[in-house]
Amino acid sequence: MNWEAFLVPYVQVVEELKVKLRGMRAQYEYGSEHSPIEFVTGRVKPVRSILDKVSRKLIPLDNIEKEIQDIAGVRVVCQFVDDIYTVIEMLRARNDFHIIEEKDYVSKKKDSGYRSYHMIIRYPVETISGEKQVIAEIQIRTLAMNFWATNEHSINYKYEGQIPKDLKARLKVAAEAAFNLDEEMSKIRDEVQEAQRIYRQNKNKH
Numbered sequence: 001m002n003w004e005a006f007l008v009p010y011v012q013v014v015e016e017l018k019v020k021l022r023g024m025r026a027q028y029e030y031g032s033e034h035s036p037i038e039f040v041t042g043r044v045k046p047v048r049s050i051l052d053k054v055s056r057k058l059i060p061l062d063n064i065e066k067e068i069q070d071i072a073g074v075r076v077v078c079q080f081v082d083d084i085y086t087v088i089e090m091l092r093a094r095n096d097f098h099i100i101e102e103k104d105y106v107s108k109k110k111d112s113g114y115r116s117y118h119m120i121i122r123y124p125v126e127t128i129s130g131e132k133q134v135i136a137e138i139q140i141r142t143l144a145m146n147f148w149a150t151n152e153h154s155i156n157y158k159y160e161g162q163i164p165k166d167l168k169a170r171l172k173v174a175a176e177a178a179f180n181l182d183e184e185m186s187k188i189r190d191e192v193q194e195a196q197r198i199y200r201q202n203k204n205k206h
């Protein structure tokens with residue numbers, strides 16, 4: 001299999017989605033408005049990780065495009081939990097891609113403690129041999145959810161998915177703390193946003 005050639009459209013999709021979603025943030029900034037998007041990252045899944053998933057889930061090589069839905073992945077990170085829902089509505093209203101599936105791990109966390117909202121989309125990308133429909137995953141989460149998930153991901157990687165029991169329990173406590181932080185921040189959201197609005201207005205004056 002020629003992986004480099006296979007991944008070319010995915011690289012294109014990640015780049016396009018990053019530009020588009022970062023553009024949404026820029027539009028809010030220009031209007032001195034609170035942006036529901038704090039930052040956007042993205043990556044193409046490394047071949048090693050694709051192959052790991054293929055063998056873990058017994059996926060036939062011919063089905064990779066359909067069955068591994070996060071080969072192209074972008075991540076939208078928000079300040080507040082409510083922002084996640086604003087972003088979801090904005091994404092639903094767009095007509096440059098089609099949403100195939102939504103997974104709400106925000107209101108229903110995974111057993112690990114993981115929280116995030118996932119959208120699986122079908123994105124049309126122009127290639128030199130015509131239009132290609134590429135499946136991509138958009139993860140939408142708060143800064144606190146992202147902090148937790150990034151650390152848990154590293155630990156999971158180190159222990160190859162077999163995290164020791166006591167560490168797992170600690171991660172659950174940390175997930176609870178991240179949840180409480182989101183709750184507390186939501187309560188003072190208006191204050192925070194007012195302060196940030198004043199800051200942006202002053203910055204835009206100069």
Ligand code: 0O2
Nearest residue numbers: 018040041042043044046070072073074075076137138139
């Ligand atoms: P690992 O092993 O996961 O740590 P930019 O300059 O911002 O345009 P950059 O710096 O190339 O782009 O990458 P970016 O967008 O900052 O993302 C870097 C890291 O974020 C990646 O690490 C991923 O871990 C993670 N990441 C970002 N978006 C996603 C996503 O949608 N899904 C997943 N699963 N991970 C994401 P590495 O370097 O790939 O390796």
Ligand code: 0O2
Nearest residue numbers: 045049053069070103110112113114118148149150152153
């Ligand atoms: P990467 O690139 O290492 O992040 P699964 O069967 O759970 O492996 P599935 O069913 O395709 O995958 O989708 P799911 O469960 O919605 O998860 C897809 C992605 O969400 C994962 O990609 C992670 O990026 C993230 N995710 C899901 N559960 C967890 C979790 O418990 N902790 C953390 N840190 N992230 C999670 P991959 O495949 O792990 O790839």
